[in-house]
Amino acid sequence: MNARVQIYGWLLLGFMLMGSAVHAQSSKREKYNLQFNKIYPAQAINDDVDQFYAALRAGHPDLYRYATKQQLDSLIANLKLQAGTITTRQFYNELSHIAAAIGCGHLVLDYPKKLGRYFKKMVYYPPLYLEVHDSVVLVIKSYLDSTMAEQAVVTAINGVAIDSILSSFNHYNTRDGYNTAANDWLLENGWFNDFYTRFWPDSSTYTYGLEQLTDTGWVLKEITLPGFDYKTMKLPHAKRHKPEPQLKLHYIEGTRTAILTLKTFDPRAIRSGKQQFNKFITQSFWKIAQLRPEQLIIDIRGNEGGNSFYPEVLIGLLSTEPYHLYRNMEIRYRSMRGKAQLLKVKNRKSYKRLEKHGIPSKNGNLSMSLFTDKLLGSHPLAYAGNVYVMVDGGTYSAASELACYLKQHVEAIVVGTETGGTCDPITAGLYGDVELANTGIVVHIPLIAFDKDIQKPRVPGRGLLPDILQDIRPTDTITDPELEQLLDLIEGQQVD
Numbered sequence: 001m002n003a004r005v006q007i008y009g010w011l012l013l014g015f016m017l018m019g020s021a022v023h024a025q026s027s028k029r030e031k032y033n034l035q036f037n038k039i040y041p042a043q044a045i046n047d048d049v050d051q052f053y054a055a056l057r058a059g060h061p062d063l064y065r066y067a068t069k070q071q072l073d074s075l076i077a078n079l080k081l082q083a084g085t086i087t088t089r090q091f092y093n094e095l096s097h098i099a100a101a102i103g104c105g106h107l108v109l110d111y112p113k114k115l116g117r118y119f120k121k122m123v124y125y126p127p128l129y130l131e132v133h134d135s136v137v138l139v140i141k142s143y144l145d146s147t148m149a150e151q152a153v154v155t156a157i158n159g160v161a162i163d164s165i166l167s168s169f170n171h172y173n174t175r176d177g178y179n180t181a182a183n184d185w186l187l188e189n190g191w192f193n194d195f196y197t198r199f200w201p202d203s204s205t206y207t208y209g210l211e212q213l214t215d216t217g218w219v220l221k222e223i224t225l226p227g228f229d230y231k232t233m234k235l236p237h238a239k240r241h242k243p244e245p246q247l248k249l250h251y252i253e254g255t256r257t258a259i260l261t262l263k264t265f266d267p268r269a270i271r272s273g274k275q276q277f278n279k280f281i282t283q284s285f286w287k288i289a290q291l292r293p294e295q296l297i298i299d300i301r302g303n304e305g306g307n308s309f310y311p312e313v314l315i316g317l318l319s320t321e322p323y324h325l326y327r328n329m330e331i332r333y334r335s336m337r338g339k340a341q342l343l344k345v346k347n348r349k350s351y352k353r354l355e356k357h358g359i360p361s362k363n364g365n366l367s368m369s370l371f372t373d374k375l376l377g378s379h380p381l382a383y384a385g386n387v388y389v390m391v392d393g394g395t396y397s398a399a400s401e402l403a404c405y406l407k408q409h410v411e412a413i414v415v416g417t418e419t420g421g422t423c424d425p426i427t428a429g430l431y432g433d434v435e436l437a438n439t440g441i442v443v444h445i446p447l448i449a450f451d452k453d454i455q456k457p458r459v460p461g462r463g464l465l466p467d468i469l470q471d472i473r474p475t476d477t478i479t480d481p482e483l484e485q486l487l488d489l490i491e492g493q494q495v496d
Contacts, residue, residue, distance in 0.1 A: 042084030066103030112440030124227025156209035177461030182420025185393025265306030305397025343432030419463035
């Protein structure tokens, strides 16, 4: 065979294979999008709604704290009226709205497993990296290295006003109580596109309405950019970085101030940084006892929680008086047993251990008096100086509990913005899962209600509010202006 003909033959075959690969990828996307847009028969949707509500009643120990039974019944009835007319995505969104109304931030929904894989492998990701500040959606950068959208404010995406999109995020995202601080913090820190692709259809192209700052002032414009392939977008983040310590103690020489930074209470993340929480805290307070700083700053900004009992370790080294960690702690009991069990309980062994120590109550819960009757005492190394706790909307779950305890038992000065988690009882810990029979949507239901022994300050349904309000953006020269401002404030008080 002629060499040139052979080369042309291989090139032709290559183009054919490339074309078939692109076609196969396109076909897969179409298949998944058809599933997102599938309309199920009315009976199938009604059955899934009934299964969803029955699982909540069976597993959630504090279901009606923020929404009454009548209100939830009404939301369920309204959703059933849409049966036979709504798509998989719309059904997922409406279930998410009901979950948001319950006011339990640990109640989470997932798309069916096959559609979940779509997000990881095939979704067309919005090409502009956006952040939300003071309800304004700002273009921070483009994943396509385009300068077309620099210094711009987004007014619409694919013909939908940005206010409507933001409203949908608040409508569908679960939260603690009525508090949106955690979701606001996520939107300020790069989660806009993740929320968008979860609740809105992704697209091969994205048309943005923009208000852009030019040399002559603000101008209105519209640009269309290709959707960014999710796998391609993830490539720059695929490099493995050496895990960093999540817990740090820093003593500022000459200021008599120590800073205890706790980035997470997630045991796995802490272990990845080659640390052990209890050991680190004990060693840190030995150092604090030796250095005897006048001020201790505990920085838990962006700490989204983890182990619910880590706050106990810390408060024991800060409180000079005995205290209770929880006023009450309950798990579901009666409806979690028998052959007709609706939920698949994760970590069944832990659940059974809790059952052994529980006292049945009339509401179908088990009360864990073993934990709530425990009176915790102060430690010989207990720190008696001034305590400041730095918080923000990313201070969530166990970290927000710690902030509430520090205010209650240590009279700490709270600095920053409203915490993402509330000082109200929360439901977390162990989880029960239910996969809806027809749509395949998965619901993760927390099973343990923790009622913190907190009397003050507590605004029902809201996060812990700061004594000193801070909301300062980093600059090119100052990476942590909030900490700098707090240190200046402390120094000024010492001078006075």
